Amino acid sequence: xxxxxxxxxxxxxxxxxxxxxxxxxxxxxxxxxxxxxxxxxxxxxxxxxxxxxxxxxxxxxxxxxxxxxxxxxxxxxxxxxxxxxxxxxxxxxxxxxxxxxxxxxxxxxxxxxxxxxxxxxxxxxxxxxxxxxxxxxxxxxxxxxxxxxxxxxxxxxxxxxxxxxxxxxxxxxxxxxxxxxxxxxxxxxxxxxxxxxxxxxxxxxxxxxxxxxxxxxxxxxxxxxxxxxxxxxxxxxxxxxxxxxxxxxxxxxxxxxxxxxxxxxxxxxxxxxxxxxxxxxxxxxxxxxxxxxxxxxxxxxxxxxxxxxxxxxxxxxxxxxxxxxxxxxxxxxxxxxxxxxxxxxxxxxxxxxxxxxxxxxxxxxxxxxxxxxxxxxxxxxxxxxxxxxxxxxxxxxxxxxxxxxxxxxxxxxxxxxxxxxxxxxxxxxxxxxxxxxxxxxxxxxxxxxxxxxxxxxxxxxxxxxxxxx
Amino acid sequence: xxxxxxxxxxxxxxxxxxxxxxxxxxxxxxxxxxxxxxxxxxxxxxxxxxxxxxxxxxxxxxxxxxxxxxxxxxxxxxxxxxxxxxxxxxxxxxxxxxxxxxxxxxxxxxxx
Numbered sequence: 001x002x003x004x005x006x007x008x009x010x011x012x013x014x015x016x017x018x019x020x021x022x023x024x025x026x027x028x029x030x031x032x033x034x035x036x037x038x039x040x041x042x043x044x045x046x047x048x049x050x051x052x053x054x055x056x057x058x059x060x061x062x063x064x065x066x067x068x069x070x071x072x073x074x075x076x077x078x079x080x081x082x083x084x085x086x087x088x089x090x091x092x093x094x095x096x097x098x099x100x101x102x103x104x105x106x107x108x109x110x111x112x113x114x115x116x117x118x119x120x121x122x123x124x125x126x127x128x129x130x131x132x133x134x135x136x137x138x139x140x141x142x143x144x145x146x147x148x149x150x151x152x153x154x155x156x157x158x159x160x161x162x163x164x165x166x167x168x169x170x171x172x173x174x175x176x177x178x179x180x181x182x183x184x185x186x187x188x189x190x191x192x193x194x195x196x197x198x199x200x201x202x203x204x205x206x207x208x209x210x211x212x213x214x215x216x217x218x219x220x221x222x223x224x225x226x227x228x229x230x231x232x233x234x235x236x237x238x239x240x241x242x243x244x245x246x247x248x249x250x251x252x253x254x255x256x257x258x259x260x261x262x263x264x265x266x267x268x269x270x271x272x273x274x275x276x277x278x279x280x281x282x283x284x285x286x287x288x289x290x291x292x293x294x295x296x297x298x299x300x301x302x303x304x305x306x307x308x309x310x311x312x313x314x315x316x317x318x319x320x321x322x323x324x325x326x327x328x329x330x331x332x333x334x335x336x337x338x339x340x341x342x343x344x345x346x347x348x349x350x351x352x353x354x355x356x357x358x359x360x361x362x363x364x365x366x367x368x369x370x371x372x373x374x375x376x377x378x379x380x381x382x383x384x385x386x387x388x389x390x391x392x393x394x395x396x397x398x399x400x401x402x403x404x405x406x407x408x409x410x411x412x413x414x415x416x417x418x419x420x421x422x423x424x425x426x427x428x429x430x431x432x433x434x435x436x437x438x439x440x441x442x443x444x445x446x447x448x449x450x451x452x453x454x455x456x457x458x459x460x461x462x463x464x465x466x467x468x469x
Numbered sequence: 470x471x472x473x474x475x476x477x478x479x480x481x482x483x484x485x486x487x488x489x490x491x492x493x494x495x496x497x498x499x500x501x502x503x504x505x506x507x508x509x510x511x512x513x514x515x516x517x518x519x520x521x522x523x524x525x526x527x528x529x530x531x532x533x534x535x536x537x538x539x540x541x542x543x544x545x546x547x548x549x550x551x552x553x554x555x556x557x558x559x560x561x562x563x564x565x566x567x568x569x570x571x572x573x574x575x576x577x578x579x580x581x
Contacts, residue, residue: 257520259513260515314514318514318519322514322515324515364516365517380517
């Protein structure tokens with residue numbers, strides 16, 4: 001019975017996609033012109049105005065042409081950010097899992113890349129960046145990438161194609177959801193995680209991205225988030241905390257030996273994250289110019305300082321520095337510099353990285369004290385690092401680098417308050433929203449694997465395969 | 470015949486093996502084992518979590534020898550395996566009732 005339902009759902013889905021092709025107007029030139037006449041919002045109509053002459057009055061006005069330098073950069077950055085999820089995050093997390101769960105942990109990052117890529121082109125991009133509804137969310141006008149101009153500029157970055165901006169944002173949505181998997185690794189049912197992922201991307205990530213970058217209220221407030229400190233890192237950490245609490249502790253948490261099964265894999269993963277992060281931060285300039293170069297330099301500086309400070313904190317506190325510590329510290333530094341990247345100078349980046357390494361190292365002791373099992377420390381690294389970075393942006397934003405925005409230390413104390421509001425709103429909205437979604441998922445499919453399966457490992461239990469045969 | 474079973478530090482295996490081969494012992498069985506004696510285990514730290522590993526990796530060497538060579542073999546193992554620090558291991562000697570060489574069916578000392 002269950003099989004028949006699954007098959008018919010599959011056939012229905014394929015049939016739907018085939019039959020609905022004519023409805024997906026993104027490739028059809030006349031439809032794009034029609035969309036222009038509808039003119040949903042100011043930003044959209046401006047797109048259409050620029051795009052329209054290309055189709056309707058091609059002979060009179062020169063067609064819009066993208067800046068090839070900017071376009072190249074953003075497409076390369078999109079690929080770099082994709083590499084952060086797989087293989088970067090997949091290896092970073094996979095190595096930290098136990099041997100029996102290694103493949104499942106890697107699989108979660110990989111399948112999220114597949115799943116959210118689809119969600120984004122179907123409706124995610126529209127909800128996040130489509131025409132604004134009450135400063136809270138985008139509407140569905142850009143669903144199926146309708147009204148996203150294949151031949152026109154992005155309303156968010158006039159020198160690059162609309163599609164380039166869309167795909168750059170796609171890989172951000174992907175990694176945000178994938179990050180959450182670290183907190184619930186080694187015991188959450190895959191079906192539950194996938195259902196959670198779709199709901200969470202739709203009802204949490206997409207609106208939140210809209211709040212900050214899509215013309216929503218946090219952006220209007222004037223809070224600074226260059227590349228996703230709140231949208232990506234605080235949000236994934238708040239969801240991770242909710243997940244760790246709702247899914248519950250792993251069997252034997254704080255009792256059994258749960259050492260990472262392959263730290264070399266983890267260090268390679270962290271290095272790939274670092275590499276991809278240049279796309280994440282420098283790409284968020286949305287052009288190949290001076291701000292991208294600044295973001296690139298401060299990104300590397302903060303990562304380096306974060307790795308050093310975590311390792312040295314361990315050296316002083318525990319007697320020896322560890323490879324996992326240095327790798328985690330670099331990631332913490334990268335997380336913290338993310339909201340600040342285009343706004344601060346390299347000397348501020350040193351302080352931001354230093355703070356991130358030490359604060360996040362202190363934070364990894366929290367889970368044992370408070371009793372929640374955040375398996376791979378998503379809350380400590382991304383939550384604490386992201387919060388520190390967002391606050392630090394309000395301290396160190398420097399008009400010399402930001403081209404305007406200033407923080408407390410550069411004569412604008414009001415900025416700090418805006419940062420605090422953005423941080424608090426993100427934590428609260430995402431944490432509560434995630435709890436609700438997890439409760440719903442629990443009622444539908446159940447969050448956890450059975451105790452026996454957890455004992456055997458999720459590689460066998462969820463996939464019928466093993467990482468190492 | 471006696472069975473000599475030595476639990477030694479893994480990095481000392483080559484020296485012990487050479488010492489035995491030099492004195493004409495041509496057969497032995499080696500296995501990787503874990504255990505502890507007076508030497509305490511070690512600590513491992515992964516981010517905020519610290520584990521105490523009680524069972525230390527060791528190498529176990531099994532050698533069957535004729536009675537007249539027992540003392541010499543034990544001395545050789547002790548000499549080669551010794552570092553003078555805690556955790557050097559132990560040597561056990563036990564009676565061996567019978568030995569059979571599978572290929573020829575020889576028994577007793579002839580099978581060693």
